[in-house]
Amino acid sequence: MSTLKTWQELPHGGVILEAGSAAKYETGSWRTWKPITHREHCIHCLACWEYCPEDAIVLEDGQDPSGGTRKFVKEVNYFHCKGCGLCVRECPVNKEGKVQALGFVRDEV
Amino acid sequence: MSNLTAGKPKIVPITGAGACAQAMRQINPDVVAAFPITPSTQIVEDFSAFVANGQVDTEFVTVESEHSAMSACIGASAAGGRVMTATSSAGMAYMWELLYVAASMRQPVLMSLVNRALTGPINIHCDHSDSMGARDAGWIQLYSETNQEAYDNLVMAARIAEHPDVRLPLMVCQDGFIISHSIQTMQLEDDKAVKAFVGPHLPYHSILDTAKPVTWGALDLQDYYIEHKRGQEQGMRNALRVIQEVSDDFAKTFGRQYNLFEDYRLDDAEIVLVAINSVAGEIKEVIDELRTKGEKVGLLKIRSFRPFPYEQIGQALSNAKIITVLDRSASFGAHGPLFTEISTAVYNYASNRPLLMGHTFGLGGRELTLRHIEHVISESRICLDKGEVGNRQGMWLNVRGDKS
Ligand code: SF4
Ligand code: SF4
Numbered sequence: 001m002s003t004l005k006t007w008q009e010l011p012h013g014g015v016i017l018e019a020g021s022a023a024k025y026e027t028g029s030w031r032t033w034k035p036i037t038h039r040e041h042c043i044h045c046l047a048c049w050e051y052c053p054e055d056a057i058v059l060e061d062g063q064d065p066s067g068g069t070r071k072f073v074k075e076v077n078y079f080h081c082k083g084c085g086l087c088v089r090e091c092p093v094n095k096e097g098k099v100q101a102l103g104f105v106r107d108e109v
Numbered sequence: 110m111s112n113l114t115a116g117k118p119k120i121v122p123i124t125g126a127g128a129c130a131q132a133m134r135q136i137n138p139d140v141v142a143a144f145p146i147t148p149s150t151q152i153v154e155d156f157s158a159f160v161a162n163g164q165v166d167t168e169f170v171t172v173e174s175e176h177s178a179m180s181a182c183i184g185a186s187a188a189g190g191r192v193m194t195a196t197s198s199a200g201m202a203y204m205w206e207l208l209y210v211a212a213s214m215r216q217p218v219l220m221s222l223v224n225r226a227l228t229g230p231i232n233i234h235c236d237h238s239d240s241m242g243a244r245d246a247g248w249i250q251l252y253s254e255t256n257q258e259a260y261d262n263l264v265m266a267a268r269i270a271e272h273p274d275v276r277l278p279l280m281v282c283q284d285g286f287i288i289s290h291s292i293q294t295m296q297l298e299d300d301k302a303v304k305a306f307v308g309p310h311l312p313y314h315s316i317l318d319t320a321k322p323v324t325w326g327a328l329d330l331q332d333y334y335i336e337h338k339r340g341q342e343q344g345m346r347n348a349l350r351v352i353q354e355v356s357d358d359f360a361k362t363f364g365r366q367y368n369l370f371e372d373y374r375l376d377d378a379e380i381v382l383v384a385i386n387s388v389a390g391e392i393k394e395v396i397d398e399l400r401t402k403g404e405k406v407g408l409l410k411i412r413s414f415r416p417f418p419y420e421q422i423g424q425a426l427s428n429a430k431i432i433t434v435l436d437r438s439a440s441f442g443a444h445g446p447l448f449t450e451i452s453t454a455v456y457n458y459a460s461n462r463p464l465l466m467g468h469t470f471g472l473g474g475r476e477l478t479l480r481h482i483e484h485v486i487s488e489s490r491i492c493l494d495k496g497e498v499g500n501r502q503g504m505w506l507n508v509r510g511d512k513s
Contacts, residue, residue: 007336007343012276013215014337015314016324 023080027054031083034107035076041093042101044072048087056081083107118363121297125256125288128295129195129221129281130155132263134165135303138219139190139310142170142181146200147233148285149223153195175200179207179218186216187325189312191267194218197285198225198239205243211278212247213341214325215313217270218278220248221263224386224437225285226473234474235285237385237438240414241446247341249279249348250415254389257295259283261365262412264298267307268355274347276313284387286474298363306362345416352413369418371410372425374400378407380489381429381463383451385411388435388470388477395482406486417450423458426451431464431493433485435506437471444503445469466498470506481507 011017035048049057049071056079062072085104088094093101123131130152133141141160145153160169168185172178178194186192196204201222211218222240226232240250249270253259262281270279283289314323329337352369360366373393375381382392389410396406409425426432432455436445443449448467455465466489470477485506492498505511 004332005336007339010333010336010340012313012340012344013213013325014327014329014333015214016327017314017321019322019324021324 026079027082028079031078031081031107033083033085033104034078034081035083035085035088036103036105037073037075038099038101038103039073041099042073043093045092046071046073047090047092048102049073051086051090052081053084053086054080054082057087118296118298118302120294122292122294123256123297124151124290124292125253125259125283126151126223126290127155128256128260128297129263129283130159131297132260132303133193133221134159135264135298135300136191136193136267136307137165137304138167138193140168140170140182140185140192141194142172142178142185142192143194143196144172144175144178144200146175146197148225148289149195149197149200149221151289152221152223156195175203176207179204179211182218183207183211183214183216186211186218187214187315188317189310189315191271191310192216192218193220195221195223197223198233199228201239201243202227205246208243208246208248208278210326213337215276215341215344216278217267217276219263219266219270220278220280221259222280222282223285223289224282232473233285235287235387235437236472236474237282237436238472240280240282241438241440243280244415244446247277247345248415249275249277249345249352249413251279251281251352251413252385252411253281253283253288254387254410255295256283256288256291256293257365258367259288260295260297261359261363261367264303264306265355265359265367267310269348269352271310272347272351272355275344275351277341277344277348282386287387296363302362306359349413349416349418367412369413369421370425371408371412373408373410375407375409375425375428377405377428379405379430380486380493381407381409381426381432382482382485383409383411383432383434383447385414385437385447388437391477391479392482395479395486399483399486404486404490411447414447414450417454419450419454420458422451423454424460426455426463427460429459429463431466431489433489434465434467435477435485436467436469439469439472464492464496464498466492466502468504468506475507477507
């Protein structure tokens with residue numbers, strides 16, 4: 001049985017009443033290419049995290065060489081990553097061109 | 110304009126555009142976003158004076174285009190405000206994308222539309238190509254024969270558009286220059302009485318309500334888009350009832366009765382003209398003249414074109430023997446938009462099968478004189494006597510080079 005609502009059950013104008021409901025939406029199903037992290041080359045500048053339109057770059061706390069704690073790139077959340085490639089393009093290590101901190105490969109489903 | 114404030118209703122000489130500006134002042138909307146365009150300019154001009162003089166509390170947004178004007182209106186409406194704008198012709202055409210957005214988001218934006226031809230060649234005068242082109246955008250369309258009707262329709266607009274069973278944007282249409290720039294006397298109601306009639310605006314899931322955060326304008330794909338559209342269609346269907354309810358209450362409050370359409374000497378009429386907006390005035394004059402000579406002729410004047418009251422109109426036209434529809438806009442390669450609606454109403458809901466004829470007139474402000482209307486009626490009489498419309502169908506009236 002369908003769990004989708006009938007037109008009578010919907011609020012007017014397509015308004016979404018549940019805050020943060022986008023988190024449940026699998027934008028990952030749109031993906032044809034996917035970014036992959038090469039942490040050995042990553043300088044953890046967080047540019048990819050900042051540019052990602054789907055909030056799909058996952059961070060973790062870690063030890064800074066100067067002693068404090070800060071955020072580091074952990075992985076890509078493929079439930080939300082739609083494969084737009086913005087992170088790959090904006091990564092300063094990738095721009096240098098010698099090695100890649102974010103690879104971009106065909107996503108074989 | 111300060112002599113027009115407070116007190117009892119007043120009989121005032123005023124242009125159609127000025128009348129709509131007065132209605133806007135009395136409604137005192139939360140936000141007006143508008144970009145002036147001929148012939149609707151005076152509405153925005155007068156209203157900006159009310160803002161400058163402190164006669165309204167409105168946030169008046171002077172935008173750089175009509176596209177932005179409608180965008181600002183939609184945003185302000187989603188933020189929970191009562192919102193109004195005014196435009197004409199190419200101005201509304203430039204809003205096109207957002208007209209659909211306003212309707213689909215069920216934002217009850219109110220527009221005063223002064224009908225003007227769409228460009229090509231450039232023309233600033235009246236026809237209905239602007240609003241007729243927008244007839245499928247999802248806006249309620251109320252038409253006005255006179256300054257009084259334009260004012261009254263605008264006073265009723267908020268309660269219709271914002272009704273919980275409707276919740277759709279609404280445009281009040283009047284003829285450019287013919288009405289917008291002509292001074293007629295009309296009854297301007299008392300500010301407080303109008304305010305009481307219009308009532309408070311009840312926001313629907315405002316984006317500024319941080320206690321209950323919502324998302325407006327999200328992506329909607331194959332799984333839900335058509336359900337949202339079906340709901341939108343229901344708003345239009347409900348509007349037929351709500352327009353009549355609000356009009357009846359208006360009649361109780363201010364004494365002027367409006368319906369979904371006006372029937373003028375229709376009961377025993379064999380020849381019926383159907384028209385929209387100011388030309389109805391001339392038609393009534395010709396009808397009165399011909400009635401003294403015993404010609405059974407009447408008029409059905411459209412007020413609500415969207416939603417279109419098919420059933421009521423079909424029934425009202427049940428006694429007609431020939432119906433002649435006058436369209437003030439062309440649908441190139443097809444019959445006029447009003448003609449096709451009337452045909453549908455008659456085919457489905459009239460109890461007899463009258464002859465049907467449709468003509469195009471008045472594009473770009475071309476006049477239709479009393480003599481032309483007499484001619485239309487005498488041609489209708491010829492068709493009726495012959496029992497067929499023949500090649501008289503689809504005439505363009507008062508065009509050099511055409512027989513008519
Ligand atoms: S942009 Fe590149 S270097 Fe910076 S954190 Fe992301 S992957 Fe690492
Ligand atoms: S490909 Fe696009 S969606 Fe995926 S992690 Fe990179 S920026 Fe985010």
